[in-house]
Amino acid sequence: MYITQYHNNGALKAEGWLQDGLMVHYWKHYFVNSKLQQEGHYKEDKKEKYWYFYRPDGSKSMEGHYQEDQKNGWWLFYDKQGRIDHKCQLRNGIKNGYCLKYFNKKLTSAEKYKNGKKVNEWFDFRSFKRDNNLSDLK
Incomplete structure (x- = not known):
């Protein structure tokens, strides 16, 4: 069943599909100012697949993959001008x-993390290749 939810001020809060009382398939969530806040897929009330997140002014803030309600894989983070600020590999949100x-x-620059802790940082491609055994790249 497709449903809509509303903020106290009457503005649309969320819209999407429910199955057996759980969020499934594609959903959109909105700020009180009616701008899109986030959108993506649910499976049994858990975020799944690819999601997009926005700021209250409507600009995109980040996007990436969810698996079992956790951020996983590459995530893109945007500055307020809509340019990629950084992109990171995440596992279980870390x-x-x-x-x-x-x-x-x-x-x-590039940084390397292990379980949320920075283990290295590079400011030039040559040292990055050397430290990551990428000497075969041209």
Whole structure:
């Protein structure tokens, strides 16, 4: 069954599908100001697949994959101008892998995390290749 929910001020709060009282399939959630807050898929009340998140002004803040209600895989994070600020590999909602940082669309540094703790950082591609055994890249 497709349902809609409303904020106290009458603005749309959420819309999507319920099955046996649980959120399933595609949902959209809205801020009190009626701007889209987040959208993506649910499976039995848990976030699944690809999700998009927005700021109250409507600009995109982040996007990425959920698995069993946890952020997993590569996630993209945006600055207020809509440019990618950084992208990180997450496992169960925690940085685990690489994070690449950008400024004005240019890659400025890379970091490596293990279970949420930074274990290394690079500011040039040569040292990144060397430390990550990527010497075969040209």
